[in-house]
Amino acid sequence: MTEAAGLAPRVLAGDLQAAARLMRALDDGLPGAVEALRAIYPHTGQAFVLGVTGTPGAGKSTLVDALVTRLRAAGQKVGVVAVDPSSPFTGGAILGDRIRMQRHALDPGVFIRSLATRGHLGGLSRSTGDAVNVLDAAGFQVVIVETVGVGQDEVDVVRLADTTVVVSVPGLGDDVQALKHGILEIADVLVVNKGDREGADRTVRDLRAMLGLRTSGPQDLEIILTVATRGEGVGELWQAIERHRQSQQATGAFARRRREQAEAQLRAVVVDRLRRRTDAELARLGGITALAEEVAARRRDPYSVAEEITAPAVK
Amino acid sequence: MTEAAGLAPRVLAGDLQAAARLMRALDDGLPGAVEALRAIYPHTGQAFVLGVTGTPGAGKSTLVDALVTRLRAAGQKVGVVAVDPSSPFTGGAILGDRIRMQRHALDPGVFIRSLATRGHLGGLSRSTGDAVNVLDAAGFQVVIVETVGVGQDEVDVVRLADTTVVVSVPGLGDDVQALKHGILEIADVLVVNKGDREGADRTVRDLRAMLGLRTSGPQDLEIILTVATRGEGVGELWQAIERHRQSQQATGAFARRRREQAEAQLRAVVVDRLRRRTDAELARLGGITALAEEVAARRRDPYSVAEEITAPAVK
Numbered sequence: 278m279t280e281a282a283g284l285a286p287r288v289l290a291g292d293l294q295a296a297a298r299l300m301r302a303l304d305d306g307l308p309g310a311v312e313a314l315r316a317i318y319p320h321t322g323q324a325f326v327l328g329v330t331g332t333p334g335a336g337k338s339t340l341v342d343a344l345v346t347r348l349r350a351a352g353q354k355v356g357v358v359a360v361d362p363s364s365p366f367t368g369g370a371i372l373g374d375r376i377r378m379q380r381h382a383l384d385p386g387v388f389i390r391s392l393a394t395r396g397h398l399g400g401l402s403r404s405t406g407d408a409v410n411v412l413d414a415a416g417f418q419v420v421i422v423e424t425v426g427v428g429q430d431e432v433d434v435v436r437l438a439d440t441t442v443v444v445s446v447p448g449l450g451d452d453v454q455a456l457k458h459g460i461l462e463i464a465d466v467l468v469v470n471k472g473d474r475e476g477a478d479r480t481v482r483d484l485r486a487m488l489g490l491r492t493s494g495p496q497d498l499e500i501i502l503t504v505a506t507r508g509e510g511v512g513e514l515w516q517a518i519e520r521h522r523q524s525q526q527a528t529g530a531f532a533r534r535r536r537e538q539a540e541a542q543l544r545a546v547v548v549d550r551l552r553r554r555t556d557a558e559l560a561r562l563g564g565i566t567a568l569a570e571e572v573a574a575r576r577r578d579p580y581s582v583a584e585e586i587t588a589p590a591v592k
Numbered sequence: 593m594t595e596a597a598g599l600a601p602r603v604l605a606g607d608l609q610a611a612a613r614l615m616r617a618l619d620d621g622l623p624g625a626v627e628a629l630r631a632i633y634p635h636t637g638q639a640f641v642l643g644v645t646g647t648p649g650a651g652k653s654t655l656v657d658a659l660v661t662r663l664r665a666a667g668q669k670v671g672v673v674a675v676d677p678s679s680p681f682t683g684g685a686i687l688g689d690r691i692r693m694q695r696h697a698l699d700p701g702v703f704i705r706s707l708a709t710r711g712h713l714g715g716l717s718r719s720t721g722d723a724v725n726v727l728d729a730a731g732f733q734v735v736i737v738e739t740v741g742v743g744q745d746e747v748d749v750v751r752l753a754d755t756t757v758v759v760s761v762p763g764l765g766d767d768v769q770a771l772k773h774g775i776l777e778i779a780d781v782l783v784v785n786k787g788d789r790e791g792a793d794r795t796v797r798d799l800r801a802m803l804g805l806r807t808s809g810p811q812d813l814e815i816i817l818t819v820a821t822r823g824e825g826v827g828e829l830w831q832a833i834e835r836h837r838q839s840q841q842a843t844g845a846f847a848r849r850r851r852e853q854a855e856a857q858l859r860a861v862v863v864d865r866l867r868r869r870t871d872a873e874l875a876r877l878g879g880i881t882a883l884a885e886e887v888a889a890r891r892r893d894p895y896s897v898a899e900e901i902t903a904p905a906v907k
Contacts, residue, residue, distance in 0.1 A: 311895050314893070314895060315893045315895050315896060318890065318893035318894075318895070319890045319893070321890065322888075322890055332648070406894075532888075535888045536881070536884050536885055536888040537884070538888070539884040539885070539887035539888035539894065540880050540881065540883075540884035540887075542887070542894045543880060543883060543884055543887055543894045543897055543898060544870075544880070546894045546895055546897075546898040547870050547874075547898045547901050547902060548863075548866075548867065548870070550898055550899075550902045551863075551866040551867075551870060551902060552863065552866075554902070555862050555863070555866060559862075565855050565858065565859070566851070566855065568855075568858060569851050569852070569854040569855035569858055570851055570854070572854035572855075572857070572858055573637075573847075573850045573851040573853070573854035575633065575634045575636065575637055578629070578630045578633035578634070579633075579721075579854065579857045579858045579861045580626050580629055580630050580633070580861055581630060582858055582861075583858060583861040583862045583865055584865075586862050587862060587865045587866060587869070
């Protein structure tokens with residue numbers, strides 16, 4: 278048993294250092310890491326997973342911070358998986374743990390894991406799902422997954438949540454409005470943050486109108502006004518989240534959603550494996566650079582090269 | 593030869609209807625479509641590919657519109673591949689061709705293709721790359737790829753460009769600032785649009801400061817002020833783009849970049865093929881729903897199921 282594999286019992290005992298090491302080992306693809314994840318998996322599914330997403334600039338981090346404070350006051354252990362916009366070259370998260378939610382830094386009942394949107398080739402969903410499972414197994418009762426709600430990967434990540442909060446803000450342009458429209462379809466509870474700003478009422482009306490155009494899900498979602506920087510409306514928000522969670526459980530929608538989550542995670546793990554395998558096959562064929570050179574010179578086309586790379590995988 | 597395969601000679605003759613049909617056939621995975629793409633591929637690589645990206649609300653579409661007008665006045669045929677934020681459920685582009693650049697609607701020297709960010713599972717890059725190749729083969733001298741510069745897929749798409757313009761705007765919040773920081777690393781030319789707004793000078797200074805932190809590429813990029821709605825600064829922008837293109841060609845950076853583009857496209861095609869194959873394998877194993885049910889109930893774990901799904905592909 279490799280070192281990483283030995284982390285499972287410690288994670289299950291709530292050892293945060295072991296949890297952090299296992300997450301890193303998973304992202305680095307270390308031997309034994311998946312073995313540890315398998316060992317903890319039967320103990321997962323206990324945590325309530327809350328997704329928080331929304332347009333850039335809406336104050337999501339501050340709102341998540343306020344939710345964490347509230348949940349801590351109620352004695353709940355809270356994990357946060359924050360998917361940060363990141364540098365495409367360094368792969369590092371730009372906001373990073375360091376500047377996020379510093380006031381919870383010394384609280385062992387809060388665990389914050391930042392994931393960069395880059396450097397997770399096909400694996401952002403997998404990486405997020407793994408982190409949620411590790412926190413769940415380590416005994417966190419609530420796990421908050423926070424993402425910038427733009428882009429396919431970011432939306433996919435939110436599919437791992439039991440309840441999804443979409444955060445808006447007054448006074449954004451048409452372009453952002455269109456984005457908002459896109460993520461509205463995955464919303465269970467809506468928030469208008471910076472609710473003391475001019476135009477907040479209009480934003481609520483606009484959202485209400487947009488909800489009327491939803492093609493799936495209920496159109497009568499709760500819309501909560503918050504001022505996250507002052508903690509205003511955060512209690513009301515949590516109550517709305519609780520109501521959504523309870524109505525889901527009452528109707529059986531919760532179980533259906535959990536199956537969808539399992540499906541999303543399964544897909545993420547499969548795609549991640551295939552990507553790794555492709556890299557190995559590329560290396561075997563002399564590396565992608567040499568092949569790309571042939572393609573760039575138009576001596577070969579990418580479609581037939583791709584066929585060659587993936588051919589051995591055909592049954 | 594299927595119908596789609598027969599489109600290649602018509603595309604090469606500049607038949608726009610055939611080009612549109614081929615793009616649709618590729619996205620629908622129709623038989624013969626890839627065959628047609630292979631046939632046209634040796635004739636591609638002629639067009640100059642310009643990437644335009646930036647924060648939501650920066651006025652990218654208007655700027656692209658203004659660039660198209662300018663290029664048309666110079667007698668150039670211009671293709672536009674616009675990656676629009678889209679509904680996660682319907683998969684449709686929200687902005688859509690209809691409301692985009694209507695004033696070029698009757699001009700046969702302009703071809704606009706909108707792609708939704710959703711509904712291209714692992715295939716947004718592939719789909720964009722295919723569209724660029726078709727437009728290139730159909731004789732468009734400039735192909736503009738426009739994306740919302742947030743999210744991994746969107747950034748990957750811009751890797752298909754010879755020159756990338758990153759569009760900013762005065763007066764956005766910190767969160768957006770962080771995003772901007774992320775896409776700054778792929779910039780070749782910077783634009784501050786809505787340059788008549790208060791704070792435009794400060795935005796230029798901020799960008800200059802951020803550029804100093806770039807870990808790769810030159811730090812002395814040109815920063816152009818534009819007011820796209822009035823066409824102001826668009827001439828200067830095009831000159832800056834031309835200067836970048838020429839300096840690339842003079843230094844050999846152009847060829848390196850073309851190889852990187854080929855690499856990005858090759859990867860995209862491979863991943864797309866693997867995704868399709870996975871779906872087929874999942875269907876063979878009784879569909880993902882049944883497997884997800886087992887995982888959701890914690891009777892199985894996603895990692896061992898993924899191993900089973902991908903096992904036949906192991907050499």
